[in-house]
Amino acid sequence: MRSFLVRSVESALRRGGASYGRRLFSSDAAPERKVAILGAAGGIGQPLALLMKLNPLVSSLSLYDIAGTPGVAADVSHINTRAQVAGYACEDQLGTALEGSDVVIIPAGVPRKPGMTRDDLFKINAGIVKSLCTAIAKYCPNAVVNMISNPVNSTVPIASEVFKKAGTYDEKKLFGVTTLDVVRAKTFYAGKAKVPVADVNVPVVGGHAGITILPLFSQATPVSNDLSHEDIKALTKRTQDGGTEVVEAKAGKGSATLSMAYAGAIFADACLKGLNGAPDIVECSFVQSSVTELPFFASKVKLGKNGVEEVFGLGSLSDYEKEGLENLKPELKASIEKGIKFAQEN
Amino acid sequence: MRSFLVRSAESALRRGGNGPSARRLFSSLSAPDRKVAVLGAAGGIGQPLALLMKLNPLVSSLALYDIAGTPGVAADVSHINTRAKVAGYAGEEQLGEALEGSDVVIIPAGVPRKPGMTRDDLFNINAGIVKSLCTAIAKYCPNAVVNMISNPVNSTVPIASEVFKKAGTYDERKLFGVTTLDVVRAKTFYAGKANIPAADVNVPVVGGHAGITILPLFSQATPASNDLSHEDIKALTKRTQDGGTEVVEAKAGKGSATLSMAYAGAIFADACLKGLNGTPDIVECSFVQSTITELPFFASKVRLGKNGVEEVLGLGPLSDYEKEGFENLKPELKASIEKGIKFANQN
Numbered sequence: 163m164r165s166f167l168v169r170s171v172e173s174a175l176r177r178g179g180a181s182y183g184r185r186l187f188s189s190d191a192a193p194e195r196k197v198a199i200l201g202a203a204g205g206i207g208q209p210l211a212l213l214m215k216l217n218p219l220v221s222s223l224s225l226y227d228i229a230g231t232p233g234v235a236a237d238v239s240h241i242n243t244r245a246q247v248a249g250y251a252c253e254d255q256l257g258t259a260l261e262g263s264d265v266v267i268i269p270a271g272v273p274r275k276p277g278m279t280r281d282d283l284f285k286i287n288a289g290i291v292k293s294l295c296t297a298i299a300k301y302c303p304n305a306v307v308n309m310i311s312n313p314v315n316s317t318v319p320i321a322s323e324v325f326k327k328a329g330t331y332d333e334k335k336l337f338g339v340t341t342l343d344v345v346r347a348k349t350f351y352a353g354k355a356k357v358p359v360a361d362v363n364v365p366v367v368g369g370h371a372g373i374t375i376l377p378l379f380s381q382a383t384p385v386s387n388d389l390s391h392e393d394i395k396a397l398t399k400r401t402q403d404g405g406t407e408v409v410e411a412k413a414g415k416g417s418a419t420l421s422m423a424y425a426g427a428i429f430a431d432a433c434l435k436g437l438n439g440a441p442d443i444v445e446c447s448f449v450q451s452s453v454t455e456l457p458f459f460a461s462k463v464k465l466g467k468n469g470v471e472e473v474f475g476l477g478s479l480s481d482y483e484k485e486g487l488e489n490l491k492p493e494l495k496a497s498i499e500k501g502i503k504f505a506q507e508n
Numbered sequence: 509m510r511s512f513l514v515r516s517a518e519s520a521l522r523r524g525g526n527g528p529s530a531r532r533l534f535s536s537l538s539a540p541d542r543k544v545a546v547l548g549a550a551g552g553i554g555q556p557l558a559l560l561m562k563l564n565p566l567v568s569s570l571a572l573y574d575i576a577g578t579p580g581v582a583a584d585v586s587h588i589n590t591r592a593k594v595a596g597y598a599g600e601e602q603l604g605e606a607l608e609g610s611d612v613v614i615i616p617a618g619v620p621r622k623p624g625m626t627r628d629d630l631f632n633i634n635a636g637i638v639k640s641l642c643t644a645i646a647k648y649c650p651n652a653v654v655n656m657i658s659n660p661v662n663s664t665v666p667i668a669s670e671v672f673k674k675a676g677t678y679d680e681r682k683l684f685g686v687t688t689l690d691v692v693r694a695k696t697f698y699a700g701k702a703n704i705p706a707a708d709v710n711v712p713v714v715g716g717h718a719g720i721t722i723l724p725l726f727s728q729a730t731p732a733s734n735d736l737s738h739e740d741i742k743a744l745t746k747r748t749q750d751g752g753t754e755v756v757e758a759k760a761g762k763g764s765a766t767l768s769m770a771y772a773g774a775i776f777a778d779a780c781l782k783g784l785n786g787t788p789d790i791v792e793c794s795f796v797q798s799t800i801t802e803l804p805f806f807a808s809k810v811r812l813g814k815n816g817v818e819e820v821l822g823l824g825p826l827s828d829y830e831k832e833g834f835e836n837l838k839p840e841l842k843a844s845i846e847k848g849i850k851f852a853n854q855n
Contacts, residue, residue: 209556212767218707233759240751240768242695242706348589359589360565404587412580420559421587 195434196222198263198302200256200294201270202249203230205416206310209423210269211238217427219434220245226259227270228252256294260301265433267339267426268294271311273417274409280313280371281497288504291317292324299328306335306433306469309448310426314338314370315494316501318448318458323505334469337433338448340370340460342418342425346404347377350397355386366401366446367461367476368487369494376490377401380480394482436465449473456491458498542781543569545610545649547603547641548617549596550577552763553657556770557616558585564774566781567592573606574598574617603641607648612780614686614773615641618658620764621756627660627718628844635851638664639671646675653682653780653816656795657773661685661717662841663848665795665805670852681816684780685795687717687807689765689772693751694724697744702733713748713793714808714823715834716841723837724748727827741829783812796820803838805845 197214201207202225211225215238223245225231225238235249250259260266271287274280291311298305303325311317318338325331343366352359363383368376379394389397400407408418429445436443448460451473462474479487544561548554549572558572562585570592572578572585582596597606607613618634621627638658645652650672658664665685672678690713699706710730715723726741736744747754755765776792783790795807798820809821826834 208767209559212556212771215767216771230759230762233755233762234767236755236758237765237767240689240693240696240755240765241771242692242699242709244705244707342587345589346587349587352589359591362589408580408583408587411583412577415577415580418584418587420555420562420581420584424559424563424588 192219192221193438194221195219195264195437196224196262197245197265197267197430197434198224198226198260198305200226200259200266200268201311203227203234204269205273205419206269206422206426208234209420210267210426212241213423213427214267214430215241215245215247216243217431217434218244219431219438222262223247224250224259224263226250226256253293256297257301260297260305263302263305264437265306265308265430266298266302267308267310267430269310269422269426270294273419274312274405275414276410278409280405281316281500283312284316284500284504287311287313287317288320288501289508291320292505292508295321295324296328299325299330303328303330304332304335306437307337308426308430308433309336309338310422312370313497314340314448315374315458315497316504319498319501320505322450322458323502327505332469333450334471336450337429337469338370338458338460339426339429340366340375340446340448341429342422343370343375343377343401343404344446345421345425345428347379347382347397347401350400350404351379351382351386354393354397355382355384355389357384357386365462365477367459368490369460369497370448371497372402372493373486374490374494374497375402376483376486378477378479378483380483381477391482398482398486432465433469436469436471437467439467444474454487454491456495456498459494539566539568540785541568542566542611542784543571543609544592544777544781545571545573545606545613545652547573547606547613547615548658550574550581551616552620552766553616553769553773555581556767557614557773559588560770560774561614561777562588562592562594563590564778564781565591566778566785569609570594571606571610572596573603575600600640603644604648607644607652610649610652611784612653612655612777613645613649614655614657614777616657616769616773617641620766621659621752622761623757625756627752628663628847630659631663631847631851634658634660634664635667635848636855638667639852639855642668642671643675646672646677650675650677651679651682653784654684655773655777655780656683656685657769659717660844661687661795662721662805662844663851666845666848667852669797669805670849674852679816680797681818683796684776684810684816685717685805685807686773686776687713687722687793687795688776689769690717690722690724690748690751691793692768692772692775694726694729694744694748697747697751698726698729698733701740701744702731702736704731704733712809712824714806715837716805716807716844717795718844719749719840720833721837721841721844722749723830723833725824725826725830727830728824738829745829745833779812780816783816783818784814786814791821801838803842803845806841
């Protein structure tokens with residue numbers, strides 16, 4: 163498994179250009195990159211810390227939480243990979259945790275319990291996100307920010323308002339992580355279409371809650387002729403309710419942690435590759451966007467040295483998807499406005 | 509990161525030989541079906557271990573068992589877009605189904621240390637857990653490779669062997685105490701002191717899996733370093749031996765190493781799967797039944813293959829300091845082994 167990690171760096175460098183690629187493919191040839199995880203002692207944060215420690219693109223891993231991080235850092239620091247690990251606990255250490263960060267991943271906050279929507283988390287998580295973003299603006303204003311804290315449809319707008327107020331906002335650097343919706347769409351599609359899941363691609367657009375999650379199965383590859391309209395509707399619903407499925411299975415013990423850590427690590431890895439100049443890094447993400455009339459929208463984006471290099475359009479939609487797109491807009495608009503309003507009034 | 513995982517399967521197949529199978533399409537579907545069961549999958553080690561095993565394309569079926577919590581962990585992990593089909597099993601009545609058809613069974617079940625405890629202090633609770641899990645393994649998947657993580661490993665591996673002997677299913681080539689985290693620590697600490705990239709380092713670790721029974725052989729470390737003094741080696745040895753305690757204390761009552769243990773457990777299980785699939789030259793350190801010393805179990809490098817242990821490798825040349833450490837560890841290791849055997853025979 164360690165050898166996979168070295169190969170990741172090799173392929174990153176190779177894609178980065180011919181002359182660069184001829185250099186020695188050791189992990190030391192990859193640029194130094196600091197990644198900070200805010201909420202690193204939590205249910206998502208811990209396995210996310212593990213996965214980021216396994217990524218050879220990371221030279222420095224900073225684990226921050228209100229408590230518990232020295233233990234997590236000691237644990238993860240024993241792993242024989244490149245990243246130097248440091249643990250930071252409580253607010254007075256937040257600045258040190260953040261300084262020099264290239265990528266900041268934010269899984270902090272409370273998870274849903276059965277019966278709750280992501281919006282029910284708003285009151286608690288909005289305040290947490292606001293203060294973490296205030297610190298980011300102060301200590302690492304140029305960092306790429308990967309927002310995991312729910313409700314993402316609102317916390318990303320909150321972040322943008324905090325950064326605007328601080329005069330540090332760069333819309334190319336702020337991402338709501340929707341990768342788990344893509345992961346779920348791929349898995350569920352592969353199961354129904356009976357194709358190997360590793361071969362599947364499905365874009366997911368819109369937002370990151372319930373019906374705002376719009377998987378575009380009409381654009382899925384490999385194409386399947388065996389799926390009926392009923393199948394597509396069922397796949398769409400299951401993708402939209404995927405998070406709730408896990409919340410209920412955990413029966414009060416939390417929400418998706420392991421799959422969210424995986425998705426978060428995949429997306430952060432894509433951001434790092436982009437920062438390092440690897441070409442053709444495309445992922446779906448919830449970003450500031452003019453693809454629709456909404457100020458923020460998830461679609462495929464190309465990642466590069468400045469964060470977002472290009473926001474792609476939605477491509478061609480089936481009639482069912484066009485209907486889904488119109489249906490999601492009011493809820494997504496309201497969630498975005500709720501976040502903006504909170505940031506401006508607090 | 510997903511692409512790394514596919515490349516693992518490709519390289520595993522490639523190393524398997526030049527024949528037609530190697531020239532076949534290197535999709536993860538060409539790799540044999542392999543079922544892995546994790547016993548204790550809802551725990552501190554079990555959850556991140558379940559995640560890492562789900563990411564391994566050599567796994568076609570992943571069974572997650574625990575006394576509770578596993579349906580939630582299984583639902584979570586099942587959403588990940590990789591090969592393995594995931595099923596969660598909770599409660600003893602489901603243990604048989606969890607185990608049936610398993611190629612590899614990983615056992616992280618049990619309680620972790622609190623500050624001030626030794627691994628042996630866990631014996632009373634964990635010995636009973638291990639005994640009943642192994643009784644089920646003997647019944648439901650007697651040919652499986654068993655990876656024992658539950659502490660104290662120096663005793664729980666002998667317990668497992670006695671349970672398997674009693675059931676008439678014991679195969680000494682299939683029972684492994686997981687010492688990979690000691691190797692991981694030795695590599696990391698050596699790399700730090702010698703100022704070498706951690707990914708390039710190899711260090712064998714022999715003996716057992718507790719305190720002074722952990723004997724890292726820095727004299728055999730590669731790449732060799734001329735910059736380390738004898739004091740450095742002593743400090744590295746002690747830090748490797750106390751690595752687990754270091755994490756227990758840093759967690760201040762909240763547990764022991766979970767994430768690094770999950771990583772180490774996944775590395776070792778991956779090596780077992782590659783061996784089962786016929787990949788040559790898979791060598792890892794592990795605590796196994798052994799004749800390289802007078803003790804019945806001992807950790808050293810072993811070569812893994814289709815039957816589990818293909819060859820137990822010797823210790824190689826030891827420095828004087830290591831020879832001293834070797835003699836010092838034997839009484840404690842012997843006592844721990846005998847404690848396990850005695851428990852199994854009396855319960």
